[in-house]
Amino acid sequence: MPDTRDVARIQAECTRFVFYHPPKTPRDILAELSAFTAPEVDSDIYGKGDLIEGFEAEIAALLGKPAAVFMPSGTMAQQIALRIWADRKGVRQIAFHPTCHLELHEQQAYREMHHLQGVLVGDRYHLITLDDLKHIPVPLAALLLELPQRYLGGALPSWEDLNAQTAWAHERGIVTHMDGARLWECKPFYRREYAEIAALFDTVYVSFYKILDGIAGAALAGPEDLIAEARLGSGGTAGTWCTCTPSCCLPAKGWRSTCPAWGTTTPKRSRSRWRWRASPIWKSRPTHPTRT
Numbered sequence: 382m383p384d385t386r387d388v389a390r391i392q393a394e395c396t397r398f399v400f401y402h403p404p405k406t407p408r409d410i411l412a413e414l415s416a417f418t419a420p421e422v423d424s425d426i427y428g429k430g431d432l433i434e435g436f437e438a439e440i441a442a443l444l445g446k447p448a449a450v451f452m453p454s455g456t457m458a459q460q461i462a463l464r465i466w467a468d469r470k471g472v473r474q475i476a477f478h479p480t481c482h483l484e485l486h487e488q489q490a491y492r493e494m495h496h497l498q499g500v501l502v503g504d505r506y507h508l509i510t511l512d513d514l515k516h517i518p519v520p521l522a523a524l525l526l527e528l529p530q531r532y533l534g535g536a537l538p539s540w541e542d543l544n545a546q547t548a549w550a551h552e553r554g555i556v557t558h559m560d561g562a563r564l565w566e567c568k569p570f571y572r573r574e575y576a577e578i579a580a581l582f583d584t585v586y587v588s589f590y591k592i593l594d595g596i597a598g599a600a601l602a603g604p605e606d607l608i609a610e611a612r613l614g615s616g617g618t619a620g621t622w623c624t625c626t627p628s629c630c631l632p633a634k635g636w637r638s639t640c641p642a643w644g645t646t647t648p649k650r651s652r653s654r655w656r657w658r659a660s661p662i663w664k665s666r667p668t669h670p671t672r673t
């Protein structure tokens with residue numbers, strides 16, 4: 382097993398990358414920031430300013446939601462959203478897939494800090510099904526669905542399944558929240574606008590550094606009152622920096638330059654994945670290419 386220095390050295394010698402963006406040094410990032418930041422752009426002050434507010438309005442419009450807020454991380458955005466929904470419903474249970482980011486990578490903060498109870502739905506090697514939902518024994522505040530499902534190689538439920546699952550939740554007064562960290566990859570599969578996909582969900586989180594070319598950063602989109610409350614949650618936990626402008630400039634640029642392409646073409650990563658299918662070394666999940 383090579384150590385991390387070997388990995389970094391090998392990576393530095395590579396000229397082609399399966400991931401969309403090659404790794405960047407801080408110097409590369411700062412140079413890009415300087416090149417893509419228009420001279421007239423002013424820094425925001427605690428989230429107030431044309432760049433960040435304009436960007437939030439664009440995100441809200443693209444996702445067809447009344448409002449959106451820029452946050453430093455998806456971890457923060459999702460915990461805040463789910464906490465608000467649970468408080469409003471007076472129910473602490475939130476349902477999600479066993480490989481959900483909240484369960485695996487957030488040190489169980491949803492439980493320790495927000496006193497939420499995670500209800501793991503379905504099998505970790507398969508997407509959640511409507512039948513899985515029907516077997517949940519407890520009341521739920523919210524159902525979180527991840528589109529596409531990272532640990533299943535970016536698998537997505539069919540449009541019909543997605544509608545059936547979100548309708549199941551809404552019919553029972555359960556809020557639907559989308560972990561759309563990689564939502565940008567879903568459009569070729571569903572052949573629908575982002576807003577149409579997002580319309581099935583009460584709140585949506587999207588990331589700006591996974592596919593788009595940002596440094597970090599996320600947005601939470603949803604109803605006006607919830608987003609206003611989420612701003613309080615973010616500001617009150619130091620999630621609104623004195624200025625978010627540097628982390629907002631690159632996503633704003635990545636958003637405008639790469640987002641439209643992601644919506645219409647098969648990602649390079651997916652195309653490569655199908656080429657690897659014949660390899661005796663690699664196993665591909667999902668086993669069939671997404672429709673493009």
Ligand SMILES: Cc1ncc(COP(=O)(O)O)c(C=O)c1O
Nearest residue numbers: 454455456457482531560562599
């Ligand atoms: C599916 C998914 N959700 C949420 C997150 C959290 O995003 P962030 O790193 O911005 O906190 C990640 C990060 O990798 C993720 O893959």
